[in-house]
Amino acid sequence: MNTATQMFVLCLLLLSTSFCLAEPPSRADSASTAVCLPGTEQVKLNSQEGLEYRILIAKPEQPAPEVGYRLLVLLDGHSNFPAAVTLYRMQQRASELAPTIIVGVGYPSESRIDMPRRTFDLTPPAELEKLPPRRGGSGWPKHGGADQFITFLKDELKPWLHQRYSLDPTQEAIFGHSFGGLFVMHCLANAPESFDDYIAASPSLWWNDYAIGNPQEWITNKWLGKKTRLLITVGGQELGEDGGPASLLAPTPAKKTFGNIRQFAERIQHLQTDGVPVQYKEFPGENHGSVTPLAINEALRFALQRNNTSMSRE
Template sequence: MTSNKGEKYRIFVSYPETDAPTEGWPVLYVLDGNAVFASFAEARRIQEASEIGNSIIVGIGYPTNKPYDAQRLYDFTAGPTDSLAYAALANMRSGGQDQFLEFLTGQLRAEIAKRYKINLNRQALFGHSLGGLFAVHVLFTQPGAFHAIIAASPSLFWHEQEMLKQEQDFTTRLKAWEIPKVSRLMVVAGELEETRLELWAPEAFIKRMEPLSAYGLLTQSEIYASEGHMTVPNRSITQALRFAFSWP
């Protein structure tokens, strides 16, 4: 699928063989589809008789046979990071997250709705690492775009000051009751993340988010024992599906 801006994506879809419910199927959009779609799809398929299996999984990937593509750096970020640890990526294309968000919630969602009977009120998003960073960006900037957001090992340190400013604005608006509809949020990470910062940032983030439950933001979090940065997505699949598809 080619976006209106000329970016190319490979879209994967897993859907039930039964008729759609009256209100339509709920949908989980999974970023980095080349890497993790198959695991989510199979978990959904073997539970098709259950609430979480009677749903659609949409993977957003890239036209490559590799699990990850450099395009994700552009799609999931607002620009390069200042971290010296990632200096090698400084000259790579980045900064397209809002363009990608427009594609995700506009063109792609409309195309899925044409092909399948879906419930527009039950749309969830899963992102890992930079995809998790993007998922948090969606929460802050379009808090009602999805009914549930799952951020796995989110790279919140990537452009920390900008994210903190977005978080402060989101928190202020939420506490002022200016956000009529807000996603629920799940954050997961592994105790064996590649760096301590990759663990500390999500831990601190969820502590800041939890008090916002008084203003409508429902949160869930877990640090997985014996899991590292790249194994967190597979560990989180069942929990993510339950979080995304349990109703209300």
């Protein structure tokens, strides 16, 4: 993607970081109304554990194909859903992307980032001494609910969506950035049957002293025969050692073995077997925040292009 295209995508993110932007009052009427993202809805859904979620849904205009719509689930819904829907619609009109139900999983606060809730949902259990200090010196929020969240997505949200829409059960993807990327990798390593395509953007694999483990083990034990695909993306500026929470961790053996995201992805690629294709995309010059819209756009192409139905799945 060239520089002009990157700037364009970044602008899209800025324009779509919220569903409702305040409309300036006209001279004729001082009252203001919300400007909302058309063709979307927000539904309250409670988990069996009693946790409340806001499910953000965008449905294509065209009817479902015979096999059903594809499904793309976005973590941190209030942050990632607007940009994903905007980018999808621009490309889908040119018939580049298959008809897809896009779903964002958000929280009642409707904040762009709900740090307490996402920290619990998106992280596996961790020992506090294996976590870096947080900025500002505050302690870590309650964490370690990733397995519970997998159960919600797999056994509650997805069946609920299948009741409402005609969905292709062989074309279901999940996208997460940062802690969301960590969750995507954790889900893939422990419950690969949950989705077909996994997109981990800038995954926070430093969590719990790089406890994601040896990819050799979970590829061999869990992936074989699943016809699962993985895309890992990262900003070029994230690969250094002088920034982010990982820079505050002690140089443990696990940290030295892990290296950086690029090296981790290369190790997985070297372990590829039939049915376990892995792609890696690096965006030079981008940091942990600026890379997000580029990662979303790459995720759309990876999971939703019409010609990927059989690509690397046979």
